[in-house]
Amino acid sequence: MKKKKWYVVWAGHNPGIYDDWADAREQIEGFPQAKYKGFNSAEEATEAYRGGLRSERSELGRLLSGAGDNSRKPSTPNDNWRRFPEVDSTAWAVDASCLGNPGRMEYRGIDLASGQEIFRVGPFEGGTNNIGEFLAIVHALALQEQRGESHRIYSDSVSGMAWVRRRKANTKLKPTEKNTRLMQLIARAELWLANHSQTTPVLKWDTDRWGEIPADFGRK
Numbered sequence: 001m002k003k004k005k006w007y008v009v010w011a012g013h014n015p016g017i018y019d020d021w022a023d024a025r026e027q028i029e030g031f032p033q034a035k036y037k038g039f040n041s042a043e044e045a046t047e048a049y050r051g052g053l054r055s056e057r058s059e060l061g062r063l064l065s066g067a068g069d070n071s072r073k074p075s076t077p078n079d080n081w082r083r084f085p086e087v088d089s090t091a092w093a094v095d096a097s098c099l100g101n102p103g104r105m106e107y108r109g110i111d112l113a114s115g116q117e118i119f120r121v122g123p124f125e126g127g128t129n130n131i132g133e134f135l136a137i138v139h140a141l142a143l144q145e146q147r148g149e150s151h152r153i154y155s156d157s158v159s160g161m162a163w164v165r166r167r168k169a170n171t172k173l174k175p176t177e178k179n180t181r182l183m184q185l186i187a188r189a190e191l192w193l194a195n196h197s198q199t200t201p202v203l204k205w206d207t208d209r210w211g212e213i214p215a216d217f218g219r220k
Helices: 021-028 042-066 129-147 158-166 180-194
Strands: 006-011 016-018 035-039 092-100 103-111 116-127 153-155 202-204
Touching: 006 021, 006 042, 016 021, 016 042, 021 035, 035 042, 092 129, 103 129, 116 129, 116 180, 129 153, 129 158, 129 180, 158 202
Parallel strands: 092 153, 153 202
Antiparallel strands: 006 016, 006 035, 092 103, 103 116
């Protein structure tokens, strides 16, 4: 009788532990640089998966601390919002820019109080604006946790906010050689959301009343 095996998928469409190879294979087929391994017991698989999660969290922390230009350089944001007392001036604002669909995408976060950049990541090839909006929110959430800070987060993207609530990037973008790094970052973001409780409010920026969100790249 063939001995039963368990399969750990650390990087795939849906990371996790699978007791059936067909199910595990579905998670890695077509996924760039998938990471998986078979184990002889559920206990070994569980310990290996947890170890992988710790590694992914460490990698996300490395990405957050080293990605883009985090020198908090001054920006030129919209200041119209300051006329509206209901806007939380201690919050962060995030936004993305994508030239083409798919195209060259980047995202950033702005501290409303100082008007300075907190993070800026990209550009990535083969991305979409919704993916950038999603990643910007997750980046802000993870960075706040890393720093031990708590600020409301403003986004002007209904889709990005919905994806974060569902803990899943609902994109139809297919993996290609060009967007490999971006797909890996999406997988890390989803893994982070799956293993953290979201308590920081993510609020919709009222563009019609307050003007463009201060994190806007000004490329419209």
